[in-house]
Each structure stands twice: as structure tokens, then as C-alpha cells.
Amino acid sequence: MLVRMTTNADEPQTRPRRRTPAGAAVLREDVTEAIRAAVFEELAAVGYARMSIEGIARRAGVGKTAVYRRWRSKLHLVLDVVSAIAVMGLPTPDTGSLEGDLCLLYEVTSRALRHPVASQIIPDLQAEAARNPEIAEAMQKTLREGQEGVASKIIVAAAQRGEISGHLDEDLALDLISGPLYWRSVVIRSPKLPKGYLAALARATAEALKAL
Incomplete structure (x- = not known):
């Protein structure tokens, strides 16, 4: 007689197998x-x-x-997915200069924000965040630990190279780095960035940081 056993939470098996250790089901x-x-x-x-x-x-x-x-x-599913984005983060640029690091960061971030799926999801979740504190907290965590986590490393590297002061207001610096592109891509949703915009933004931001 065929004995039917389930050894996996998602896929039934037709042959007996070694017993899975006691505890939570194995999820594929x-x-x-x-x-x-x-x-x-x-x-x-x-x-x-x-x-x-x-x-x-x-x-x-x-x-x-x-x-x-x-x-x-x-809700728990969306919170998990949104939080996972923060953990993944963005690669930290290492071009050897503040302006170069900012330019590379803006190029990567711009592509991510303008992705068809992301450009639809982010505004929708922002609207939900205004009504749901749990989503609001997850969105804030995603933004701060993603974009701003990388921006903090750029600031530290620039200070170590002597390009900017090691005692600048970090919160203000992070606002300068992250604000303009996010505003342009997500808030007003500009359909296309002008040619040379990201390089010009990186240059202006680097000069502003040096003046702090």
C-alpha cells in the first residue's frame, strides 16, 4: 500500500522519507x-x-x-517586503571623490526610482502610510536605511579624504544629498530628467556640502 507523507510545507511527496526534525515546517x-x-x-x-x-x-x-x-x-506581507528593500540597500560608491560618489549614487538611485514597478508602488505606499502607522514606519526605515545609509558612508569617506568638514550637520547633509532627486523623481514625478541633470546635481551638492 502506498503511504502518502508530506515532508515539505509547500509540496506533497508520494514516497516515504526520513522524518523532518520537530519544529516549524520547512518552507521552500x-x-x-x-x-x-x-x-x-x-x-x-x-x-x-x-x-x-x-x-x-x-x-x-x-x-x-x-x-x-x-x-x-x-499588511504583514507588505511590511516584510518593504523592510527587505531596506536590508538590501544600495551599493556604496567608491570613486575616490565626493562628486564622483554622488554622481554614481544618483545614477543608481534614479534608475531604481524610475523603474516602472517602483514608480507605481512607492507613491501608493506613501498614500497608505498616511493612514497606517505601521506602513509609515516601514517606509521610513526603508528610505533611511537604504539611500541615507549609503549617503552616510559617502559623507564619512569624503571627510576622511579632507573634502568636507568632519563636524558638519549630518542630518542636513543627508537632506541635501537625498532630497532633490527624490523630490524630482517621486513627488513631482518628472517624466524625464534633463540631459546632464544628475552630474549637475552631484556637482552642486558636493559644493553645498563643502560649504557646511
Whole structure:
């Protein structure tokens, strides 16, 4: 007689296998990543308010139970995905000069912010953040630990090279670095940056930091 056993939380097996150690069920990482990718796509397609666990599961090609094994609700799922962005962060430029580091940072950030999916998701989550303190906290964490975490390293490196003061107001410096591009790309959503804009922004920001 065929004995049917389940050794994986997401995929039933038809042959008996060695017993899994007691504790939490083993969750397949490829299924988890498929669900996370589906969240981004679903957010871009319908927005947070209309997003549902059913829609996410359907887009990921899994059952609803696979989603609920990992997250209690769509809020917890979105908070996890948003927080994961902060952990990933951006690469820290190392060009040898403040202006060069800023220019590279702006190029990478601009591409990320202007990505079709990101450009739809970020404004929608910002609107939800105004109504949901948990999303607001996660968004703030994402922005500060992502863009501003890299910007802090640029400031430290520039101070070590003697390009800027080692005693400048770091919060003001971070505002100068992160504010203009975010305003242009996310708030007013300029359809296209003028030619040479990022290089000019890097040059102006570097001079402003040196004057602090």
C-alpha cells in the first residue's frame, strides 16, 4: 500500500522519507521568493487597497495556504517586503571623490526610482502610510536605511579624504544629498530628467556640502 507523507510545507511527496526534525515546517525558499515577486507585481497592478491574498497567490502560482504559512495578513506581507528593500540597500560608491560618489549614487538611485514597478508602488505606499502607522514606519526605515545609509558612508569617506568638514550637520547633509532627486523623481514625478541633470546635481551638492 502506498503511504502518502508530506515532508515539505509547500509540496506533497508520494514516497516515504526520513522524518523532518520537530519544529516549524520547512518552507521552500523558491515559493517564498515567488510570493514576494507577486506582491510587487500586484501592488503595481491594483494598489495596496485592492490587493488581496487571493490575487497574490494566483499571481505567484501557489495556494492561499502557502501565503498564510508565511504571513498572517497582507499588511504583514507588505511590511516584510518593504523592510527587505531596506536590508538590501544600495551599493556604496567608491570613486575616490565626493562628486564622483554622488554622481554614481544618483545614477543608481534614479534608475531604481524610475523603474516602472517602483514608480507605481512607492507613491501608493506613501498614500497608505498616511493612514497606517505601521506602513509609515516601514517606509521610513526603508528610505533611511537604504539611500541615507549609503549617503552616510559617502559623507564619512569624503571627510576622511579632507573634502568636507568632519563636524558638519549630518542630518542636513543627508537632506541635501537625498532630497532633490527624490523630490524630482517621486513627488513631482518628472517624466524625464534633463540631459546632464544628475552630474549637475552631484556637482552642486558636493559644493553645498563643502560649504557646511
